[in-house]
Every structure is written in C-alpha cells, then in structure tokens.
Amino acid sequence: MLLAVDWAGVAQQVVAGLSSGGTYATLAVALVLIYRATGVVNFAQGELAMFSTFVAWTLTRHGFAYWPAFVVTVVASFAGGVALERVVIRPVERASVLTIAIVTIGLFFVVNGAAFWIWSPEVKSMPNAFSTRPIHVAGVAFSISDLGIIGVSLLAVLLLWLFFRFTKLGLAMRAAALNPDSSRLSGIRVSWTIALGWGLATALGAVAGLMAAPPLGSFDQNFMQPILLYAFAGAVLGGIDSALGAVVGSLALGVFLNLLGTYVSWVGTDLRQGVALAVILGVLLVKPAGLLGTATVRSV
Amino acid sequence: MSRVLRVVVAAAAVALVLTLPHWLSDAKAAEFARAGCFFIAILGLNLVTGYTGQISLGHGALMAMGAYTTAILTADHGFGDLWTIPLAGLVAMAAGFALGLPARRLSGLYLALATFAFAVAMPAILKRFSGLTGGSQGINLFDKALNRSTGALGHVHVLGRALATNDFLFYLTWGIGLVLAGAAWLLVRGRVGRAFRAVRDSEVAAASSGINTGFYKTLAFAISGFYAGVGGSLFVLVSNWFVSPSTFGFDKSLLLVVGAVVGGLGSLAGIALGALFIQFVPSWAANLSNAPGAPSVFFGAAIVLVMILLPVGLGGLLRKLTEPLTRRL
Numbered sequence: 001m002l003l004a005v006d007w008a009g010v011a012q013q014v015v016a017g018l019s020s021g022g023t024y025a026t027l028a029v030a031l032v033l034i035y036r037a038t039g040v041v042n043f044a045q046g047e048l049a050m051f052s053t054f055v056a057w058t059l060t061r062h063g064f065a066y067w068p069a070f071v072v073t074v075v076a077s078f079a080g081g082v083a084l085e086r087v088v089i090r091p092v093e094r095a096s097v098l099t100i101a102i103v104t105i106g107l108f109f110v111v112n113g114a115a116f117w118i119w120s121p122e123v124k125s126m127p128n129a130f131s132t133r134p135i136h137v138a139g140v141a142f143s144i145s146d147l148g149i150i151g152v153s154l155l156a157v158l159l160l161w162l163f164f165r166f167t168k169l170g171l172a173m174r175a176a177a178l179n180p181d182s183s184r185l186s187g188i189r190v191s192w193t194i195a196l197g198w199g200l201a202t203a204l205g206a207v208a209g210l211m212a213a214p215p216l217g218s219f220d221q222n223f224m225q226p227i228l229l230y231a232f233a234g235a236v237l238g239g240i241d242s243a244l245g246a247v248v249g250s251l252a253l254g255v256f257l258n259l260l261g262t263y264v265s266w267v268g269t270d271l272r273q274g275v276a277l278a279v280i281l282g283v284l285l286v287k288p289a290g291l292l293g294t295a296t297v298r299s300v
Numbered sequence: 301m302s303r304v305l306r307v308v309v310a311a312a313a314v315a316l317v318l319t320l321p322h323w324l325s326d327a328k329a330a331e332f333a334r335a336g337c338f339f340i341a342i343l344g345l346n347l348v349t350g351y352t353g354q355i356s357l358g359h360g361a362l363m364a365m366g367a368y369t370t371a372i373l374t375a376d377h378g379f380g381d382l383w384t385i386p387l388a389g390l391v392a393m394a395a396g397f398a399l400g401l402p403a404r405r406l407s408g409l410y411l412a413l414a415t416f417a418f419a420v421a422m423p424a425i426l427k428r429f430s431g432l433t434g435g436s437q438g439i440n441l442f443d444k445a446l447n448r449s450t451g452a453l454g455h456v457h458v459l460g461r462a463l464a465t466n467d468f469l470f471y472l473t474w475g476i477g478l479v480l481a482g483a484a485w486l487l488v489r490g491r492v493g494r495a496f497r498a499v500r501d502s503e504v505a506a507a508s509s510g511i512n513t514g515f516y517k518t519l520a521f522a523i524s525g526f527y528a529g530v531g532g533s534l535f536v537l538v539s540n541w542f543v544s545p546s547t548f549g550f551d552k553s554l555l556l557v558v559g560a561v562v563g564g565l566g567s568l569a570g571i572a573l574g575a576l577f578i579q580f581v582p583s584w585a586a587n588l589s590n591a592p593g594a595p596s597v598f599f600g601a602a603i604v605l606v607m608i609l610l611p612v613g614l615g616g617l618l619r620k621l622t623e624p625l626t627r628r629l
Contacts, residue, residue, distance in 0.1 A: 273420050
C-alpha cells in the first residue's frame with residue numbers, strides 16, 4: 001500500500017521549522033560565543049534577549065517603525081552586554097566555572113524580575129517585521145515571514161562569522177578564547193575581548209528575540225525561556241564549541257520539533273520538550289561531542 | 301579537625317536543632333522545616349557535584365519522584381506518611397541511578413543538558429500520567445487524617461510530650477537531616493569518598509589507578525537520588541500535605557544548585573547555610589517589595605552579590621572565620 005504523503009504540507013512545515021530553528025540558531029550562536037570565551041553557559045542569555053525585545057516594544061509604542069527600532073535595540077543591546085560583563089562578570093572572572101554559571105542564574109532572576117517590574121505582567125504584541133502574505137513557489141504556499149526570519153537569522157550569523165574570520169579584532173578574540181595566557185603575552189587585552197563577546201552575544205540575542213516575538217502574536221516576559229532551552233539543546237546537539245554546529249543543530253531541531261508537533265499526535269504540546277530532549281540525549285550517547293564538535297582526546 | 305573538635309561541633313549541631321523551635325514562632329518553625337528538606341536534597345547534590353564533580357540540573361525532579369511516592373502511597377494505598385519516607389528514598393534512588401547512566405558517557409555541559417532535560421520533562425510527565433498522579437490538580441493528603449503522622453488534631457505525642465505540628469515537622473526534617481549528614485560524612489571519609497574525589501580531580505588518573513569511574517559516578521547519582529527522594533518526601537509533609545506538578549518545575553532544580561554553590565560545596569555548615577539561603581532569601585525579597593517582579597530582582601541580586609563577594613560560598617567564609625579557632629584546638 002502506498003502511503004499518501006502530502007508533500008506540499010511537509011514542505012510548508014519544514015520551512016516553518018527552519019524559521020523557528022533560525023531564531024534558536026541565533027541564540028545558540030550567542031551561547032557558543034560566551035561558552036568559548038569563558039567556558040560557561042549563560043543561563044541569562046534568553047532573558048537578556050527578552051529584555052532587548054521589550055526595549056524595542058517600547059520604542060515601537062513611541063512612534064518608531066519596526067526596523068528602526070530593531071537597529072537601535074541591537075546597538076543598545078551590544079552596549080548593554082559589554083556594560084553587564086564589566087559590572088557583573090569581571091569580578092568573578094577568575095573564579096570557578098560553577099561560580100560564574102551561578103552568577104548567570106542570578107542574572108536570570110534579576111533580568112526577568114526587572115522586566116516584570118518595568119513593563120507590568122500583561123501580554124504584549126508587536127508589529128510584524130515582514131509581510132504576512134504567503135508566497136507561492138511550485139504550488140506550495142510559504143509564509144514570507146518565515147522566509148524573512150530564516151534570512152535575517154542566517155545573515156546575522158554570517159556577519160558574525162565574517163567578523164571573526166576577516167578582522168584583526170575577530171582574530172584577537174579567537175586567540176583569547178583559545179589560549180588566554182599566550183594571547184595576553186602577545187598584547188591582547190583578554191578581559192576586554194570577553195566583554196566584547198558578551199556585547200556581541202547580547203546583540204545576537206536581541207536579533208533572536210525580535211525575530212521570535214512578532215509571530216507569537218502575544219508574548220509576555222517568559223517568552224524566551226523555551227527558546228533558550230531549544231537553543232541550548234541545539235548548540236549541544238551540534239557540539240557546543242562549534243558555531244557552525246550550533247546553527248546546524250538548531251535548524252535541525254526546529255524542523256524536527258515542527259514535524260513532531262504536526263505529525264505525531266500522541267506527543268502533544270506538553271511532552272514536546274521532553275521528547276525533543278530525549279532524542280538529543282540519544283544522539284549524544286552515540287556521539288558524545290555533538291554532531292560537529294571536537295572530541296577531546298587527552299594524552300596523559 | 302581534631303577528634304575533640306569534631307565531637308563538639310556535632311554536639312553543637314544537635315543542640316541547636318533541639319533548642320531552636322523554642323525561640324521560633326509557629327510559622328517560622330514551618331519555614332525552617334522546609335529549609336530542612338532543601339538541606340537533605342542539597343546534601344545529596346553535594347555528593348554528586350561537590351565530591352564527584354558531576355553537574356546535575358535534575359535534582360528537583362528527583363525530589364518530585366520522592367514526593368509523589370509518598371503522596372501516592374499515602375493517598376491510595378493506606379500507608380502511614382512516615383513509613384513512606386524510606387520508600388520514597390528508594391524510588392528516587394532508582395531514578396537517580398537511571399539519571400547517572402548518561403554520566404558514564406557524557407561530561408560537563410552534555411551531562412548538564414541530560415539532567416536538565418529530566419528536570420524540564422518532569423512536570424509534563426506528571427501531568428501525562430494523571431491516573432497515578434492526579435494530573436495538574438496534584439494530590440492532597442489533607443483529608444487523609446488517619447494516615448498522617450499528626451492525625452486530625454495536629455498534635456503529636458513524642459516520648460510523652462505533646463508537640464505542635466510545625467515543631468514536630470521541624471524536628472522530623474532536621475533530625476533526619478542530621479542522621480543523613482552523618483551517613484554522608486561516613487561515606488565520604490572512607491574508600492568510596494576517596495574514589496569520588498579521585499573521579500572529580502582527574503578521571504584519567506582515577507581510571508589508571510584501577511577505579512571504575514563509571515561505577516562510582518552512577519553510585520554517586522544513586523545515593524544522591526536517595527537523599528533527594530527523602531527531601532522530596534518530607535517536602536510533601538511540610539507543604540501542608542499537598543503536592544502538584546508545579547511544585548517541582550525546573551526552577552527547583554536550579555534553586556538546589558544555587559543553594560549548593562552558595563553554600564560552598566563542601567562543609568555541612570555551608571550546606572545548611574545554602575539551604576537557609578534558598579528558603580529565606582526569596583521570602584525576605586518578597587517582604588522588601590511586592591511589586592510584580594521585584595522579589596525576583598532582589599533574590600537574583602543577592603545570588604550575584606554572594607558569588608562576587610564570596611566566590612567560594614558561605615561555607616568558605618565560615619571556614620575562614622573559624623580557622624583561627626580550629627588551629628588553636
């Protein structure tokens with residue numbers, strides 16, 4: 001018996017999955033950025049992205065159109081990220097990884113609480129970044145918004161890659177992450193490269209938040225929490241020390257989650273996170289360093 | 301520490317637990333009893349993270365296993381609540397063993413994700429198997445007076461003395477806590493503890509000295525699960541005999557890690573301070589201002605400040621303060 005597969009439907013779901021995967025990827029690259037610089041997963045990354053999104057929301061309420069608000073917010077987030085690193089992370093720079101991780105958990109509470117304090121708990125909504133009209137390609141209707149989100153996410157990650165690959169500052173940052181001691185000896189101010197990394201990560205987070213919020217219709221101060229979870233999972237799936245891995249892992253996760261939600265009814269919305277994570281676990285047990293991560297081999 | 305000093309410290313801890321309720325109001329005794337549950341769970345987490353060097357972001361879910369064992373056995377199978385405590389520990393121990401299996405292959409962040417997945421999935425799983433767990437309504441044991449240790453009247457007679465409910469719960473949680481702390485101390489000073497520390501300090505060196513690292517990692521998780529299960533079981537008692545899936549969201553797991561690290565991952569006094577921190581700082585923060593979000597800001601700021609000022613935690617501070625004294629003895 002032939003299975004009747006609705007290929008147009010599958011294609012639509014794949015693109016929709018890539019679209020949410022794109023926002024996970026942007027946030028996942030932000031996580032990787034800080035992980036490579038300090039060896040810590042920044043638990044506050046999602047909340048910082050949420051905060052940036054609320055700043056942009058305020059701007060749109062005061063007469064800004066979406067894209068000018070986007071640009072202002074991303075630049076402000078960069079400055080905010082650098083400042084935050086100087087004030088909060090710098091004092092614990094030499095402490096253990098666990099200590100720094102707990103500081104970011106503390107930041108999670110502070111940023112989340114501050115957003116509730118400033119913007120009151122009612123749900124918000126935001127103008128769309130892209131047209132909501134569908135576009136027809138080969139008989140399949142794709143949403144322009146989905147395609148736009150995929151484009152912006154990939155563009156942000158690409159710009160970051162170009163920065164790291166072709167600028168002197170990017171080279172310095174890579175060197176500082178790889179070998180802080182020799183970098184210091186060659187005159188790189190390692191502490192400032194970490195601050196710069198926080199700035200870039202926070203700016204990337206702002207992009208992720210601003211892509212994720214409008215399609216939700218309405219959102220509140222907790223809207224980035226599942227996205228952080230998926231970004232973390234995507235980054236780990238791809239190999240936490242690889243930016244390319246984070247992008248591939250996140251996109252794959254987005255598509256997988258969307259297909260799972262659409263075609264496997266018993267999973268439902270409640271178990272979706274659990275099932276997704278269980279699958280990732282399965283992959284990791286076979287390939288412990290993630291899909292594209294470097295397996296550590298140590299000689300003793 | 302000299303042997304004399306150790307006996308003095310242990311006696312002082314017992315004396316403190318025995319006398320504290322006399323100075324506490326009824327409501328405060330209940331809060332301290334809750335802190336006792338955290339103390340027990342963090343004791344377990346400390347075995348995994350402090351001694352064996354494995355990260356677990358899933359201990360809140362292990363507490364949930366213990367809590368639901370107690371709730372289900374008491375509500376549906378007529379067990380007396382106190383008798384379910386060791387059983388809750390054993391069930392959570394099995395779960396801890398399972399949670400420790402990925403640790404044989406994964407380390408660092410990958411293990412963090414694996415255990416975090418468990419914590420995130422737990423509320424959904426509890427809602428899904430609603431026939432057993434009562435779904436999102438949870439389980440309320442308040443009308444099961446016959447099975448409750450305090451009966452319907454709320455007074456408990458111990459050794460001929462009548463104790464108020466909350467005082468009883470205080471003695472129960474901290475009494476069990478001290479016994480389990482003693483057990484943990486015996487465990488880590490012996491052969492097993494040495495193996496745990498060897499795995500933490502260098503897995504390669506441990507393996508090459510003939511230590512079965514996978515075995516000891518899973519063992520640490522299993523024992524730690526027992527502690528978390530007992531803590532979770534008692535948590536039902538101190539939460540007015542009520543439990544629901546939202547009691548054990550992933551934030552509980554994060555909170556336990558915060559408690560362990562704020563306490564300084566090591567000394568018993570530090571762990572007790574960590575437990576008190578996660579019990580009392582949030583309510584203190586809520587007293588400062590009850591604007592939406594404000595308590596969360598104060599709580600988070602307190603965590604950041606403690607970590608910046610005391611990177612080795614409250615336990616480290618305590619050690620520094622008592623050092624002149626202990627050197628003398």
